[in-house]
Amino acid sequence: MNLILLFDEDFVAEQRVRLTGRRLQHVRAVHRAGVGDLLRVGRVGGRMGEGRVVELSDEQLLLEVRLDQEPPRPLLLCLVLALPRPKMLKRVLQAVTSLGVKQIYLVNSYRVEKSFWGSPLLQPEKLREHLVLGLEQARDTLMPQVHLRPRFKPFVEDELPQLIRDTLPLVAHPVAEQPCPPGVAGPVTLAIGPEGGFIPYEVELLQAGGFTPVSLGERILRVETAVPVLVSRLKPPGSAA
Template sequence: MNLALLFDEDFVAPNRVVLRGRRLEHIKSVLGTSVGDQLPVGRVNGLMGLGNVVELTDSEVELVVVLDQQPPAPLPLTLILAMPRPKMFRRILQTSATMGVKDIWLINSYKVEKSFWQTPLLSDENLRENLTLGLEQAKDTGMPRVHIRKLFKPFVEDELPALLKNKQALVAHPGTSTVCPTHLNRAAALCIGPEGGFTPYEVGKLKDAGCQSVHLGPRILRVETAVPVLVSRLFDACL
């Protein structure tokens, strides 16, 4: 936790917060914080700054906070992702938030197992928890938005064309002839399929909506690897 992310419910006064649970344990056990110490903090969808520890007990820590710094700029990227396997989903969410992705769409695909949609990781509470962990890692405050669409064809036909408007729209698809671009200086939308990739029919529908098929070379990557590789290639996200 490189930054303690603060939610509205943490504030007991305009400049004072009380933290409990996971954040308290990290502050005590990992950071070894004492009364009088300072640590980086940031308010969700707001400014960052420093929190001064004024009280620390076994059950809570109270901070006086000064929020006067802007968070990192968000990536101008819409990430459209076939619902991953639950064991990968947590890491993908955290990685996407860490890299600055703010708009995530989870969609269905022929190769997405129906059971994937039953994972408790899709609950609002679990989505917030994993996105928070990604933001804390990156020292960012902008909470990503996650949209869930369980029907492929209605989404691609009815919503995707408008979503792609004024964006460079790409679908990662091994075997195509076009190499994934680099150093983009405009907004983009990136579609990434499930393990095994989108079907030819699905790729065709994505192309009809305005996407261009691109590849990363002959190697086939897992989704949890493809996401950071593609994002950093498109936007130099690690620079």
């Protein structure tokens, strides 16, 4: 936890917060903070800064906070991702959140198992848990938005044209001849398929909508590896790690 995230309900006064549960235990066990120590904090959706410990017990942590720093700039990349298996989705959500992705569309695909859509992980509160872990890791406060789209063709034909407007639309495809471009300066919409990739029909549908197939070369990567590699490769020069 490189940043202690503060939520609206944590504030007991304008500059004072009360923390319990996981964050309290982390401060006690990992930071080993005491009264008077400073901790890095950030308000979800707002600024970051420092929190001074004014009270610490087994039951609660009280901080006096000063929020005077802006969070890192969001990455101008919209991720369209075929829904991975739940265990993999947890890791992917944390990774792309840490990298600064703020728009995530989880979509269906021929190779996505139907049972994945019934996973409890897709409940808003469960998704939020893993987004929070990504923000804490990267010292960021801007919560990504996750959109569920269980019907592939209607999404591609009816919604995606508006999403890709004024962006560079790319679809990761293992057999594509064109390599993924490095360091794209402008906004990008990146579509990534499931294990095994999008089927040819799905790639053709994306191409018809304006997407260009790209690859990372001869090696075939698992989704949980390919997603952060592709996102990192597309990040513009000079952007935060």
